[in-house]
């Protein structure tokens with residue numbers, strides 16, 4: 710059976726999210742609601758399986774190298790989820806006030822810090838054995854197949870974990 714390359718896929722997701730955050734920040738600045746909604750939809754789809762894979766499999770494995778720092782990454786996820794929830798509520802409106810647009814831009818940019826912190830795990834992942842990497846690739850693939858968006862996952866499966 711073919712295994713996903715978990716490190717390559719992990720980094721590719723981070724690139725998509727990095728670009729999405731930069732693009733949604735520009736769309737919020739321009740108050741282009743349709744574009745911002747579309748980007749948030751993509752971010753929600755990509756980050757749902759990604760966060761799920763990380764919290765269920767990758768982060769627990771990384772405790773071996775990083776100990777309690779892993780808990781910080783999980784609390785960064787809490788912040789990202791809350792920001793995504795607030796953004797989705799804002800974007801349900803017809804238009805944004807100047808201060809709503811500015812706050813949403815700042816919140817979106819703050820998410821970039823987590824992308825950068827999380828991508829740092831790639832360098833450590835290179836020390837994981839090939840057998841474990843294959844297993845991680847399979848878990849990543851399963852999370853993608855389930856395909857539950859971030860906000861839905863956070864409100865249901867993650868909450869009850």
Ligand SMILES: [Fe+2]
Nearest residue numbers: 759763827828
């Ligand atoms: Fe990540």
